[in-house]
Amino acid sequence: MTRPALLLWLCLAACAxxxxxxxxxxxxxxxxxxxxxxxxxxxxLNHGYGANGPLQDLVFPFSKRIDEKRFLYxxxxxTLDADxxxxxxxxxxxxxxxxxxxxxxxxxxxxxxDIKAQHAVGxxxxxxxxxxAFMALRLACEASDVIDGVAEVSGSAWNDFTRCPDGRKxxxxxIHGTADQTIFYDGKVTPGVVGAYPSVHETGKRYARRAGxxxxxxxxxxxxxxxxxxxxxxxxxxxxxxPIELWxxxxxxxxxxxxxxxxxxVIDWLEGKAP
Numbered sequence: 001m002t003r004p005a006l007l008l009w010l011c012l013a014a015c016a017x018x019x020x021x022x023x024x025x026x027x028x029x030x031x032x033x034x035x036x037x038x039x040x041x042x043x044x045l046n047h048g049y050g051a052n053g054p055l056q057d058l059v060f061p062f063s064k065r066i067d068e069k070r071f072l073y074x075x076x077x078x079t080l081d082a083d084x085x086x087x088x089x090x091x092x093x094x095x096x097x098x099x100x101x102x103x104x105x106x107x108x109x110x111x112x113x114d115i116k117a118q119h120a121v122g123x124x125x126x127x128x129x130x131x132x133a134f135m136a137l138r139l140a141c142e143a144s145d146v147i148d149g150v151a152e153v154s155g156s157a158w159n160d161f162t163r164c165p166d167g168r169k170x171x172x173x174x175i176h177g178t179a180d181q182t183i184f185y186d187g188k189v190t191p192g193v194v195g196a197y198p199s200v201h202e203t204g205k206r207y208a209r210r211a212g213x214x215x216x217x218x219x220x221x222x223x224x225x226x227x228x229x230x231x232x233x234x235x236x237x238x239x240x241x242x243p244i245e246l247w248x249x250x251x252x253x254x255x256x257x258x259x260x261x262x263x264x265x266v267i268d269w270l271e272g273k274a275p
Contacts, residue, residue, distance in 0.1 A: 021114040022107055026076040027053055028115060031067045039120035041071040041271060044111070046132025048154075049095040050085040052077040056129060059255060060153070062263050069267050072119060076111055078104070078131075090134035091158050093188070093197040104135060105142045112146050123148040125270045130154050130183060130254065134197075137172070140207065144168040149270040151175065154183050154254050156197035161206045169211040171243040171273035173266065176200045177252030185248075204246055208238045215239035217246070226252065227259035243273040 019028050034040070047056035053075030057063050066073055078086040079102050087095045089102040096102065112124055124147045128136030133155020140150045141157075141164035151173040158164055178185050187199035198206065201217060208215070215238050223233045225247070232250040237243065249256045 019114070019118075021110045024076065024079075024107065026074055026111065028118070029063060029066055029073040029075075030119070031070045034119075036119045039122040041123045041125065042074065042112070042115060042121045043071050043267070043270075044074045044076065044108070044124070044126045046088060046126060046128030046135050047075075047077065047086065048130030048132055049087050052086050056132065060127070060129060060258070060263065062127065062267070064260075065263050065267060069264070071267070072115065072121065074111065074115060076107075088131050088135035090131060090138050091156075091163075091197070093156065093159065093195045094134045094183070095131040105139065108135075108139055109143055109146060123271070123274045125149045125151070125274070127151045127266065127270075128153070128155060133183075137203070137207075138164075140170060140172055141165060141167065144170050148274040149173075151266050151270055153256070154180055156183060156187065156200070157203045157206060159189070159196040159198055161198075161210075164206070164210065166210065169242040170275065171270065172204070172207050172245070173269055173273075174200050174204050174244075174246045175249065175256075175266075176246070177249045177254065177256050179251050180254045182254040200246060200248070204238060204244050208240050208242070208244045211240060211242035211244070213238055213240035213242065213244070220245075223247070223265070225249070225258050225262040225265065226256055245269070245273075 019026050078088045081098045089096040089104045126136045133152035136150045136152045137157045144167045149171040153175045176185050188196050190196050217236045220237045221235050225233050234248040237245040
């Protein structure tokens with residue numbers, strides 16, 4: 001058995017979810033010594049297509065920061081499709097390939113409400129990868145009244161951005177490998193084609209325009225989040241009252257090999273930029 005297959009088997013066998021909402025189970029973790037009456041930030045991790053919540057945490061282990069950063073941590077899982085792969089109904093590009101009638105915006109609203117019924121909650125953040133990143137960006141459009149910031153890796157937004165209604169403006173952190181061959185850094189922009197999506201730079205500009213900003217991208221510095229001696233992660237930001245930022249991971253593919261500093265940096269960014 002290959003290592004990824006073994007990890008998946010172990011996760012499916014041992015990662016039993018302890019909560020449910022709308023008939024779907026999810027895991028909820030709290031730091032040691034937690035008092036449910038004391039408000040903590042909530043981080044929700046959205047998995048990629050074909051994965052599940054606990055498996056995504058093996059790839060992006062935010063769970064290792066729970067005690068240090070002191071936050072609630074939710075690991076929901078999407079709906080099974082005809083190929084027995086879990087998906088989020090995010091945009092026409094990704095990844096409800098069977099066109100199933102799934103209201104995932106409603107699910108996340110119910111998830112947040114269910115967690116708030118169990119524990120005092122401060123700011124709410126959504127982090128997503130791939131299909132989960134598409135979903136996180138959709139929530140920034142349609143559920144910004146209940147979330148305070150989004151960080152997405154290897155995703156994109158609606159190509160038809162009129163489907164992103166006006167609403168509360170929240171910080172958005174875009175993270176993308178420049179060599180991603182699954183969700184292209186430069187987008188898939190054939191006009192009129194179902195499944196098209198904008199480039200990472202255009203995605204950020206659209207959210208910036210939605211927030212009333214007129215500025216363009218400009219460089220702000222570099223950082224190393226893939227564990228070598230080169231500062232290959234290029235950090236850019238729109239000059240905007242609502243933070244819209246991009247970390248371009250030079251030469252990385254769809255699942256960048258982030259080092260341990262990356263999870264802390266993402267949490268710090270969200271908590272530091274939230275309104």
